[in-house]
Amino acid sequence: MTSRAVQFSRFGGPEVLELVERENPQPGPGQVRVAVRAASVNPADWKVRSGAFARTDAPDHPVVPGFDVAGVVEAVGSGVTTPGVGDEVLGGASGGAYAEKAVADASAVVAKPASMSWEVAGSLGVIVSTTYRVLALLDLRPGATLVVHGASGGVGMIAAQVAASRGVTVIGTASGSHQDDVRSLGVTPVVYGEGLVERVHAITDHVDAVFDTSGKGSLADLVEIAGSADRVITIAHPDAGEHGVRFSGGGTGDPEIEGALAEAAGKIAAGFWRAPAVTTYPLEQAAQAQEDNRTGAVSGKLVLTP
Ligand SMILES: NC(=O)c1ccc[n+]([C@@H]2O[C@H](COP(=O)([O-])OP(=O)(O)OC[C@H]3O[C@@H](n4cnc5c(N)ncnc54)[C@H](OP(=O)(O)O)[C@@H]3O)[C@@H](O)[C@H]2O)c1
Numbered sequence: 001m002t003s004r005a006v007q008f009s010r011f012g013g014p015e016v017l018e019l020v021e022r023e024n025p026q027p028g029p030g031q032v033r034v035a036v037r038a039a040s041v042n043p044a045d046w047k048v049r050s051g052a053f054a055r056t057d058a059p060d061h062p063v064v065p066g067f068d069v070a071g072v073v074e075a076v077g078s079g080v081t082t083p084g085v086g087d088e089v090l091g092g093a094s095g096g097a098y099a100e101k102a103v104a105d106a107s108a109v110v111a112k113p114a115s116m117s118w119e120v121a122g123s124l125g126v127i128v129s130t131t132y133r134v135l136a137l138l139d140l141r142p143g144a145t146l147v148v149h150g151a152s153g154g155v156g157m158i159a160a161q162v163a164a165s166r167g168v169t170v171i172g173t174a175s176g177s178h179q180d181d182v183r184s185l186g187v188t189p190v191v192y193g194e195g196l197v198e199r200v201h202a203i204t205d206h207v208d209a210v211f212d213t214s215g216k217g218s219l220a221d222l223v224e225i226a227g228s229a230d231r232v233i234t235i236a237h238p239d240a241g242e243h244g245v246r247f248s249g250g251g252t253g254d255p256e257i258e259g260a261l262a263e264a265a266g267k268i269a270a271g272f273w274r275a276p277a278v279t280t281y282p283l284e285q286a287a288q289a290q291e292d293n294r295t296g297a298v299s300g301k302l303v304l305t306p
Contacts, residue, residue: 004306005099006286007062011051014287017065025095025103027077032106034071034089038122038280039097041302042067042154043236044250046290064096065286066304067250069104070112070121080106088112090121091261092129097122098286100306110262113269119278123301124264126250127154127276130213131162132260134233134248138209142167145207147200147225150214151187152178154276154301155235158264159211160187161273171203173214178299185274192217200225212237212245219243276300 001024008016027033045065047053070090073083083089083106091109093102112121140146146163150156151172160170164186172182173192182189190199196217200207210226212219215236220243226232229244240247267273277300281289285304292298 003100004283005064005096005101006066006283006304007064007096007098008049008059009062010058011049011054013050014046014291016049017287017290019284019286020062024101025099027075027080027103029078030080030106031077031094031103032073032080032083032089032109033075034069034093034102034104034109035074036069036071036097036100036102036122036306037118038070039066039093039099039102039304039306040068040123040126041286041289041293041304042126043293044126045098046294049290064099064102065290066097066099066102067092068122068125069093069097069102069109070118071102074101076106082106083109083111088114088121090116090124090265092125098283098304100283110265113265116265116269117278119280119301119303119305120268120275121265122303123154123276123278124261124268127158127301128260128264130155130235130248130250131159131264133250134211134235135159135162135166137233137246137248138211140166140168140209143169144209145169145171145204147207147210147222148172148187149192149210149212149217149222150174151182151185151189152299153213156211156213157185157274157276159213160185161267162264163211165267165273169204171200171207197221197224207231209233219245278303280305282306 089109152174172187212234
């Protein structure tokens with residue numbers, strides 16, 4: 001049986017993405033195949049596509065982008081007892097989610113709450129797992145003060161709310177037009193850019209840590225706000241090494257991830273936390289969706305709905 005997928009066979013701009021008909025991927029041991037209902041675009045998707053993370057000129061096989069998936073399990077590999085065929089799940093895909101059919105490790109997906117839309121479900125994997133990983137590294141106690149740099153973004157919104165729910169006081173940076181969005185998360189908003197240090201100091205004279213979710217702006221400012229480089233973690237800033245700041249990259253083996261997804265999905269479905277706004281695109285418009293995410297033309301989560 002065949003189904004459609006978006007893939008690229010050489011690194012480059014959005015034009016390298018092509019919609020193809022391919023053999024359905026088969027779940028290996030410990031994996032499930034999902035009939036995809038939603039798959040979100042993350043900045044990592046177009047960074048990988050551009051070759052930014054590559055050591056060679058071309059990928060050694062066609063690459064299907066997409067780390068986040070939500071859909072219905074339609075086949076299970078050996079050793080999988082849960083989820084089962086027919087279950088609605090959300091989480092992380094292995095081998096690409098921009099497709100009608102995607103494979104995921106059974107341990108990387110959790111039950112989709114019945115009341116949650118497919119679009120929201122398909123946008124949670126990366127932003128939730130990244131949030132929980134970095135907050136575990138920062139190890140903040142209730143009463144601590146955290147600056148989330150980029151609190152209007154996908155990771156930043158979730159990070160601000162998870163930290164606040166743990167009794168942490170959160171100050172969130174965003175552009176001028178997103179100050180109200182950040183405030184509505186129960187977070188003190190502040191405009192990023194020149195003068196940020198002074199604006200934060202006008203709010204508080206002590207910050208315990210900074211979580212840089214945006215990777216933009218002055219890292220020196222964030223270090224000054226935190227008081228020392230070891231109290232700053234970035235997930236995206238290219239100058240991390242130069243400033244002695246920890247860079248936390250994504251990957252497998254994060255023990256928090258499974259519990260994180262179930263907790264965050266439950267809190268969002270129950271209305272305690274807000275998920276980023278979602279804009280949907282058909283699979284045919286994957287290139288446009290990546291460009292809109294890269295340029296910031298559309299904010300919130302951009303989600304492909306095959
Ligand atoms: N290492 C990892 O594990 C990992 C995991 C996930 C994501 N990431 C990376 O983290 C970054 C953010 O991902 P995301 O999905 O949250 O992106 P996103 O939803 O596009 O959010 C980007 C955030 O950056 C803010 N921003 C834009 N221009 C800025 C500037 N000049 N100074 C400060 N902040 C600025 C935006 O604020 P406004 O919208 O208000 O302008 C927004 O809050 C990406 O680079 C992504 O590749 C890394």
